[in-house]
Amino acid sequence: MAAIRNPAVQSNYMKNLFVGFEARGLRDGLLARDPELVEEVTLAGRLSWLPIALNLRTVDALCDMLGETAGLDVLTECVYEQFETPLWKPLIGGGLHLLGREPERLARWLPRAFAVVFRDCGIWEVQRPGARELVVLQRQVPAMLISERRWLRSLASGMTALFRLCDTRGTVDLLAIDDEAREAEFRLRW
Secondary structure, three states, X not given: OOOOOOOEEEHHHHHHHHHHHHHOOOHHHHHHXXXXXXXXHHHOOOOOEEEHHHHHHHHHHHHHHHOHHHHHHHHHHHHHHHXXXXXXXXHXXXXXXXXXXXXXXXXXXXXXXXXXXXXXXXXXXXXXXXXXXXXXXXXXXXXXXXXXXXXXXXXXXXXXXXXXXXXXXXXXXXEEEEOXXXXXXXXEXX
16 A cells, blocks of 8 residues: 655755745744744755645745745745755756757656655646647645645746746746646746
8 A cells, every 4th residue: 555645845945945035135034924934944854855834834924025926036036046956956957958948848847846846746747739838737736735826826936947947038827726626737938
């Protein structure tokens, strides 16, 4: 029988986000809003998995502090900065080496990237409905996550870092959320 696991986020990813927050002078604001969040991330081992609730609380605290648009922009910047860390560099470097800097080709690695950061948060697939456009589907999203609109928007925001890797202008939109089917749909255009 397979072990039942709970949705989780990679500790190293969270720690790297907090490094980015500290560099921007935001750590103290997070500490004031949610001291237990900061403590749990700080004390966690780098290779451990943390409950996804810590990622949700991080997104909420940052957006509450800065406003949703600015908070998501900071998250995007912090995600992009992680591409030079040991967690991401092998995956990003390998993807760029094998696939080049074309958004269509590189975006096909998004399911692998999400698997590095998130565990048991859904199944990811990439489709190409047209030229200069991709759709990323997140299926079998746990019930506790499908209702978290801000968190889903943070995923879309984080995907925009792909365009910086490709030296291309582009957008990522959260197109649809189907609570009953437990699916989210994102559109990437460039």
